[in-house]
Amino acid sequence: MKRPAVFLAAEWRHLTMLNFEVDPHLLTRYLPSGTQLDSWCGKTFVSVVGFRFLRTRVLGFPIPHHRQFDEVNLRFYVTRDTNRDVRRGVVFIKEIVPRRAIAVVARRVYNENYIALPMRHTIDLEQTTERVGEISYAWCLHSRWNSLSAEIAGLPTIPEEATEESFIAEHYWGYSKQPDGSTLEYEVEHPPWQVWRARSAALDCDVAQLYGADFEPFLGSVPSSAFVAVGSPIKVRWGQSLGTP
Numbered sequence: 001m002k003r004p005a006v007f008l009a010a011e012w013r014h015l016t017m018l019n020f021e022v023d024p025h026l027l028t029r030y031l032p033s034g035t036q037l038d039s040w041c042g043k044t045f046v047s048v049v050g051f052r053f054l055r056t057r058v059l060g061f062p063i064p065h066h067r068q069f070d071e072v073n074l075r076f077y078v079t080r081d082t083n084r085d086v087r088r089g090v091v092f093i094k095e096i097v098p099r100r101a102i103a104v105v106a107r108r109v110y111n112e113n114y115i116a117l118p119m120r121h122t123i124d125l126e127q128t129t130e131r132v133g134e135i136s137y138a139w140c141l142h143s144r145w146n147s148l149s150a151e152i153a154g155l156p157t158i159p160e161e162a163t164e165e166s167f168i169a170e171h172y173w174g175y176s177k178q179p180d181g182s183t184l185e186y187e188v189e190h191p192p193w194q195v196w197r198a199r200s201a202a203l204d205c206d207v208a209q210l211y212g213a214d215f216e217p218f219l220g221s222v223p224s225s226a227f228v229a230v231g232s233p234i235k236v237r238w239g240q241s242l243g244t245p
Contacts, residue, residue, distance in 0.1 A: 003187070004238035007109070008058055012190070013231035014123055015051040016135050016150050018201050018223040019168055022046050026214055027076050030093055032175045032183035034242045035078040038088060040167040046076045046093070047168060048203055048219065050137030050148050051231065052121065058105070070119045072096045072137050072148065074211055077167070078175055080185070080242075089173030089185075094211060096139050110176050110184060110239055117141060125152075135228055141210055150201040150226050156194035165195050169229055176239070186239035193229040201226030 024037050024044040031037065037044060050072045056063065073095040080087045095114045097103055103114035118140040125133035136149035159165035170192060176184045207219045 004240060006060075006235045007186075007238045008056065008236040009060070009234070010056040011052075011054040011231065011233050013052045013054055014135050015049060015169075015193070015229040015231050016137065016148060016198075016201075016226075017047050017049050017168055017229065018148055018150070018203050018226045019045050019047045019164075020218050020221065021224045022076075022215075022218045026218070030076070030091060030177070031078065032091060032177045033181065034183050035080045035089070035091070035175050038077040038079045038167075040164055043224070044076070045168065045224065046074060046215075046218070048148055048205075049073050049075060050121070050135075052123075055233075066099060066102060069098050069102065070121050070137055072119070072139055074215075077171065080173070080175070087173045087185075088171050089175050090171045091175050110174075110186065111178050112176055141206060144206060146205040146210070148201075148203045148205070150198035150228055152196035152228050153199055154196065156196045156228075156230050158192050158194055164225055165197070165227055168225075168227075169193050169195060174236075174239075178241070183242040184239040185242055187237040189235040189237070190232045193231060195227045195229045198226035198228060 021043050053069050056067045074093040075090045078089050078091055092112055096117050098119040100116040103116045106112045106114040120138050122136045132153045134151045136147050138145050138147035172188050174186045174188055178184055201223050207216045
């Protein structure tokens with residue numbers, strides 16, 4: 001079968017991932033048809049992820065003033081059995097970007113829950129043989145700055161298979177609920193990422209205002225794990241409908 005054309009090409013860099021174990025029942029209403037919740041060692045995770053979009057091109061064209069920006073998203077993990085293979089993917093609950101035009105396009109093309117808020121970032125890495133530093137992403141909601149951050153040290157490595165880092169980082173499909181009840185599936189291409197384990201991490205966020213009170217008991221706690229992926233060039237292909245259930 002011919003693969004769909006590339007819709008978006010960019011680089012994703014300094015992906016800072018804070019991971020929280022949650023009650024799987026919390027995610028049932030967000031689950032697209034045709035997918036099942038994925039878990040690692042019996043644990044169900046959501047991740048708050050901040051990263052840099054760089055050198056962004058849509059349909060092969062650079063969009064002036066929209067090539068470099070931050071994104072912060074809340075996501076969880078699913079699988080889909082195609083009868084030929086089992087695809088490991090992500091579902092986004094909410095995505096934050098700094099420009100309204102980006103949010104509008106993403107909502108229209110993929111029906112993703114994007115919002116536009118003022119954003120800023122800090123990437124402070126010492127250029128030594130072993131990187132040391134801090135990465136943070138912040139967004140302003142109702143006049144209050146929220147943030148996620150992580151401190152790293154040492155050299156990044158490719159996670160071994162069957163580790164939590166591999167489970168969180170290595171997903172190559174996205175799934176999105178559509179208004180008619182169908183599911184949109186789209187492929188995300190990138191090589192395996194090297195990651196730094198974070199020696200400390202924090203989420204300073206008005207969880208109830210941004211994600212809903214149901215998430216407060218989980219996102220208000222200390223992350224189960226945190227790490228930073230170096231990132232790479234990526235490609236996101238046009239989505240394909242899996243049909244209505």
